[in-house]
Amino acid sequence: xxxxxxxxxxxxxxxxxxxxxxxxxxxxxxxxxxxxxxxxxxxxxxxxxxxxxxxxxxxxxxxxxxxxxxxxxxxxxxxxxxxxxxxxxxxxxxxxxxxxxxxxxxxxxxxxxxxxxxxxxxxxxxxxxxxxxxxxxxxxxxxxxxxxxxxxxxxxxxxxxxxxxxxxxxxxxxxxxxxxxxxxxxxxxxxxxxxxxxxxxxxxxxxxxxxxxxxxxxxxxxxxxxxxxxxxxxxxxxxxxxxxxxxxxxxxxxxxxxxxxxxxxxxxxxxxxxxxxxxxxxxxxxxxxxxxxxxxxxxxxxxxxxxxxxxxxxxxxxxxxxxxxxxxxxxxxxxxxxxxxxxxxxxxxxxxxxxxxxxxxxxxxxxxxxxxxxxx
Numbered sequence: 001x002x003x004x005x006x007x008x009x010x011x012x013x014x015x016x017x018x019x020x021x022x023x024x025x026x027x028x029x030x031x032x033x034x035x036x037x038x039x040x041x042x043x044x045x046x047x048x049x050x051x052x053x054x055x056x057x058x059x060x061x062x063x064x065x066x067x068x069x070x071x072x073x074x075x076x077x078x079x080x081x082x083x084x085x086x087x088x089x090x091x092x093x094x095x096x097x098x099x100x101x102x103x104x105x106x107x108x109x110x111x112x113x114x115x116x117x118x119x120x121x122x123x124x125x126x127x128x129x130x131x132x133x134x135x136x137x138x139x140x141x142x143x144x145x146x147x148x149x150x151x152x153x154x155x156x157x158x159x160x161x162x163x164x165x166x167x168x169x170x171x172x173x174x175x176x177x178x179x180x181x182x183x184x185x186x187x188x189x190x191x192x193x194x195x196x197x198x199x200x201x202x203x204x205x206x207x208x209x210x211x212x213x214x215x216x217x218x219x220x221x222x223x224x225x226x227x228x229x230x231x232x233x234x235x236x237x238x239x240x241x242x243x244x245x246x247x248x249x250x251x252x253x254x255x256x257x258x259x260x261x262x263x264x265x266x267x268x269x270x271x272x273x274x275x276x277x278x279x280x281x282x283x284x285x286x287x288x289x290x291x292x293x294x295x296x297x298x299x300x301x302x303x304x305x306x307x308x309x310x311x312x313x314x315x316x317x318x319x320x321x322x323x324x325x326x327x328x329x330x331x332x333x334x335x336x337x338x339x340x341x342x343x344x345x346x347x348x349x350x351x352x353x354x355x356x357x358x359x360x361x362x363x364x365x366x367x368x369x370x371x372x373x374x375x376x
Contacts (some may be wrong), residue, residue: 001123001127003210004123004131004232005130005146006144007210007214007228007232008128008135008214010025010214021215022340022343023079025337026337027075027078028210028211028336029211029340030083033083033330033333034085034090035325035329036325037326038087038088038090038091039326041322042054042058042090042091042095043179043322043325046094047098047171048178049171050164050168051098051102051165052162056158058092058095059088059151059158061088062151063148063152065087066147067144067145069081069082070148085147090325094318094325095318097317097324098166100116101313102166105311107307109307109311110303110304111247111250113303114247114250114303123236127229128228129232130146135226179319183319190368190372191309191372195372196305196324199302199324200324201358202266202297202298203328204331208336212350213228213231213232213350215343216287217231219345220345220346235291238293238296239295239298241296242297246299256369259365260365260369263301263364264362264366265293266297266301269290269358273290273294273354273355274354274355277347277348277351278352294354294358310324
């Protein structure tokens with residue numbers, strides 16, 4: 001919601017602050033950086049103090065920062081508050097993955113992550129549409145007031161409905177030293193890094209799309225801001241459908257087998273996207289069709305890469321979830337920044353960045369992941 005709802009407002013925010021497109025895109029890149037760095041702290045905290053206490057703190061920070069953004073008077077203050085908003089919001093991402101790992105084995109986790117993709121997929125469908133409709137009745141500030149209200153609702157939901165999944169007897173020792181040891185252990189695990197970065201490159205391509213698509217669709221192809229959400233939602237529907245097909249496939253195939261097929265398929269689609277972005281072939285539809293395949297394919301990759309990376313982490317699931325988030329969202333922040341810096345008024349920066357990232361995932365799939373094929 002925090003990423004997608006304000007995307008239709010990018011051009012309006014650019015005009016409001018009398019700034020360039022790169023500065024507005026920076027508000028997204030900084031948010032992704034905050035999501036990445038913040039997870040380093042929540043992972044060890046969740047392993048030491050349980051899942052709920054760090055979640056309370058994170059959601060409270062998110063809610064306060066969202067209200068602050070709605071009141072911000074400059075692009076610089078907005079960028080800083082977006083960073084704070086991300087530091088709070090990333091608590092939910094780390095702890096959700098850790099809770100799943102607390103309760104399920106690898107196959108069960110992959111199925112549960114696929115189900116979570118259904119819930120997560122609703123946000124990209126609804127959020128840009130809601131944001132576009134809000135812009136019809138108010139300016140961009142109201143979007144962040146809505147996000148502040150959403151944060152308050154989540155805080156209430158955690159208090160009333162979420163049980164603690166990590167009892168005291170299963171919690172690890174606290175302290176900076178323990179956290180650093182856990183991260184060092186994970187960084188020495190080739191399987192963890194390979195699966196985390198396979199998902200990371202694909203997710204970074206998603207963020208290149210999220211960063212670049214408002215200007216490609218709204219500015220380049222003159223799609224009305226209110227209609228941008230429908231195009232964004234079309235891709236999200238593809239992601240949801242793919243995640244549910246993936247859930248069914250897991251009854252007959254391992255997640256790693258599905259991953260091995262999905263990665264090269266969407267890498268090929270990304271190369272088609274780069275070609276149409278470079279040549280202009282097909283106009284808007286030349287972008288939409290291969291982009292749909294690229295985004296939908298994430299539904300086959302994210303659950304299975306996550307489950308494989310988390311499979312053997314056990315007592316340090318919180319730290320593993322955090323480090324995986326750092327690697328993935330750090331790559332995403334970099335990809336979004338690259339798209340913003342290379343912005344030239346065409347679809348080339350978005351298309352080329354997605355293609356490069358998806359080809360990196362394909363290289364891992366063909367040359368690294370086969371080493372771990374027999375692990376289950």
